[in-house]
Amino acid sequence: MRVSGILPDAFVFPIVIKALGTRGVWLHGHVVKMGHGGDCFVRNAVMDMYARHGPIEFARRLFDEMSERMVADWNCMISGYWRWGDEVEADKLFGSMGVRNVITWTAMVTGYSKRGDLVSARRYFDQMPEKNVVSWNAMLSGYAQNGFAEEGLELFNEMVSGGGVQPDETTWVAVISSCSDRADPKLANSLVNMLKEKNVRLNGFVKTALLDMYAKCGNLAAARKTFDELGTFRNVVAWNAMISAYTRVGDLKSARELFDRMPRKNVVSWNSMIAGYAQNGESAMAIEVFKEMINSKDTKPDEVTMVSVISACGHLGALELGNWALNYARKNQIPTSISGYNAMIFMYSKCGNMKDAERVFHEMERKDVISFNTLITGFAAHGDGLSAVNLMWKMKEYGFQPDRITYISVLTACSHAGLLEEGKKVFESIGAPDVDHYACMIDLLGRVGKLDEAKRLIEKMPMAPHAGVYGSLLNASRIRKRIDIGEFAAKELFRIEPENSGNYVLLSNMYASMGRWNDVERIRGEMKTGGVMKTTGWSYVEYNGKLHKFIVGDTSHERSKDIYKLLMELRKKMKLAGYMADKESVLRDVEEEEKEEMVGTHSEKLAVCFGLLVSEPGAVIRVVKNLRVCWDCHEAMKIISKLEGREIILRDNNRFHSFHNGLCSCKDYW
DNA sequence: ATAGGGTTAG
Structure with missing residues (x-):
């Protein structure tokens, strides 16, 4: 092998090995053959290669075979163990080291930060005999990446006021990122001013971080300006940040425009778009994009994707679709995060399936407050107030402190179930009710x-x-x-x-x-x-794994003609059965609206009629409405359920109404 | 080093 016409020496080898990454393995043999195996820098480079790219055991063998070790050897092994998630070995090596340098200490700070153990990271940081800018950056990035914005910004203040080191670009990225989390425009401004005062040179990372900060602090124009001026720095991360900036403010159109225009997409791009739709009430679109993603084949969904998709299915009450998505995740061996399980609890309970919601909850090895909140909310929507209250009191036994959302959910549950005394007890147990x-x-x-x-x-x-x-x-x-x-x-x-x-x-x-x-x-x-417009919302029915959606006065559905025909027949039946006379005041609005060529027929009635048309006789019809159920619809559902001998389950934004034989499960509602 | 996820609500 020749490099620049001369035999590679001990100086060149470490550089080459580093540059080759995993592909450096084949060089290992050459090193030994050519006699450089004895050089301590070459040995270190080879060991580091294995520590970085694995197998870590190979690195360890080289490490153990060394008669004399440099500090760098120890440091590479420690970083290696952290990289492979072996906290115990990293700790052991750190403990048995003779002389440590600033790199050793910084490796420990980085290691604990990556594990999310910021307390331990900070302990090592505080014990460091000397700190350089990299040490400060390790701690600041640790805080930034784990959502400890407050701590990060405080530490940054310490750094500039008496740390004795100058911030570099990495420092700024961490600090800007913490500021983004805080979403505080004032702080953002003062940071920008600081950058100007210090005349900091902005590289691509800093610029992209700034873009994100502008967006998260509410200055969309500045974000877009930064994006447009990025030039060669405009990579996929910048595109994604800009897409999220738009979805955050509900501007799905601009987000989609960028999404369609971007030269290369990665999994985050897809996730941003899917989550963008899901979070803005466009669950059906979220699922569409997910299907596009699967078909595009170049990007595989990951656990983040699945969280949004499962949640979207929940919002739509689309159980078949949800199960299909879960099946997809299992077949493709996509792991499930805590958020994923929480989304499953949400999906099942929104689809009226509390048994499975509870099963998922109990199967979770690790739960968080949101797991509890989601299940409690499910109980609330189903009118099961006691289960909600009991689960809240049980939370504390599991070691979880109810948060403000827990209390909202459990009080809502009490409200729906009419549990006055229990609710009062809960309310009094809140330290500072908001x-x-x-x-x-x-x-x-x-x-x-x-x-x-x-x-x-x-x-x-x-x-x-x-x-x-x-x-x-x-x-x-x-x-x-x-x-x-x-x-x-x-x-x-x-x-x-x-x-x-x-x-x-x-x-x-x-x-x-x-x-x-x-x-x-x-x-x-x-x-x-006053120019007040009546708000309208979509209603959904799932049939054969497909979603059918309706809006008030909808005529766009392919079965629209049949639906209206059925609606008129039902109205005739209702009149014949004498319902219309009794409920004249109740149904006054319906009559008026339907006189106007049925322009105003409510979406949930259209959805139910579609359900009656396509489903097996006697099957339950499940409808999800985006807004609250209308008053006259509620009455109409009761009647239809009796006339047709069918159970109709209607879910509005937050609760279930089961209509059966002329009765409704939510008695207090209307 | 910069980008993406789950829960509440009359």
Whole structure:
């Protein structure tokens, strides 16, 4: 072998081996043959190659065979063990070393950081006899990558105020990344100013980190400007960061545009797009993109992909699709993270399958607070308040502290199940209840009929009530027909969120149920003059593993004609059976809307009719609606379930309504 | 060194 016309010597070999990476293995033989095996630098390079690329045991054998070891030999072995996840051996070597240098200590800091053990990392960092910029960077990056933004920024302050070292580009990347986590525009600004003052040269990493920081701190324009000016630094990471920047603010169109335009995609690109759709209520699109990803074949889904996909299936109530996705993951040996299991719990409970949700929960070797919260929320949606409360008290036995979401979920569960005493106990056990917990408690009081107590609690709140608080009160007032309190709540709501049509509809329905048609007209008029639009949402039915979606007045479905035909037949049957007369006030809206060529037919009714058309007689029809179930629909579902002898399970955003033989499982709802 | 994931809500 020849390099530059001369035989490679001990100086060249280490460089060549390093440059070759894994492919350096074949050089090992040459080294021995040519007699350089005895040179300590060559030996170190070969050992390091095995420590980096494996097998680590080969490195260890070379290490053990050495009669004399340099500090670098020890350091390479320690880093190697950390790389292969062997904390015990790394620790052992560190403990048995004679002389350590700054690299040794830094390796320990990096090792513990990578494992997420920031406390141990910091212990080593603090004990270091001397620190250089790499040591500081190791600690700062550790904090940044593990979400300890606060600690990272604090340490950075220490570094610049008295650390005795100058930050380099790696430092800035870590600090900027911590700032991104904090999502604090002021801090971002001061960082940018600091960069200007110090006249820091910005490399590609720093620029991309800045892009991400701008985006996460709410300055989309600056992010885009940075992206456009990246030039040769505009790699796949920058594209992905920009895509996420758009999905974060719900601009799916711009995100998709970039996604379609980017020259190369990796798994993160796909995951960003899928998660972007999933997080913005476009679950069906999320699944479409997932299918595209599978078909494209050049990028394989990973565990992050599956989390979004499974969650999307949950939102859609698409059980067949969800099971197909889980099957795909199993067949392709995609590992399941805690988030993955949590998504499964979510999916099963959103599909009405609490047995499997509980099974997954109990099968999990490691759980986190979200696992508990998700299952508790599932119980809440199914009206199983006691299971929710019990699981919350059990959390503490498992060593988990309920967080604010736990309390929201469990109070919601109490509310749906009418568990006043249990709910009060839970509320009192919260150290410092926030405004959402008050909202839940007011909802609970309202639903059990204690409206005056609910109003008094609002007056006693230590913070300003938000719309949710008054919304709960208005809803309860409607159920209990307490027009006085209802008007009070509505007045506040019209002030806080004048654009929300739901409040107008709620109050209007309240008047309607009391036959106060003049007031109904008045509210509708106010809605019109205020320019308030009625919100609409999609309804979904899963059939044969495919999703069928409907929107109010939908005529785009291929079976649309049959659906409307069935709808009219049902209406005739309902009239013949005498339902329409009894429920005249209830169904007034339907009649009006359907007179207008059925333009206003609610999406869930269309979905149910489609279900009736395509499914086996007697089969359960499952519908998922994106918004809350409408009042007249609720009544109509009861009737249809009886007329057709079918069970209809309807899930709105957060709870299940099972209609069977003219009855509904959610008695308090309407 | 820079990019992606799960839970709450009238």
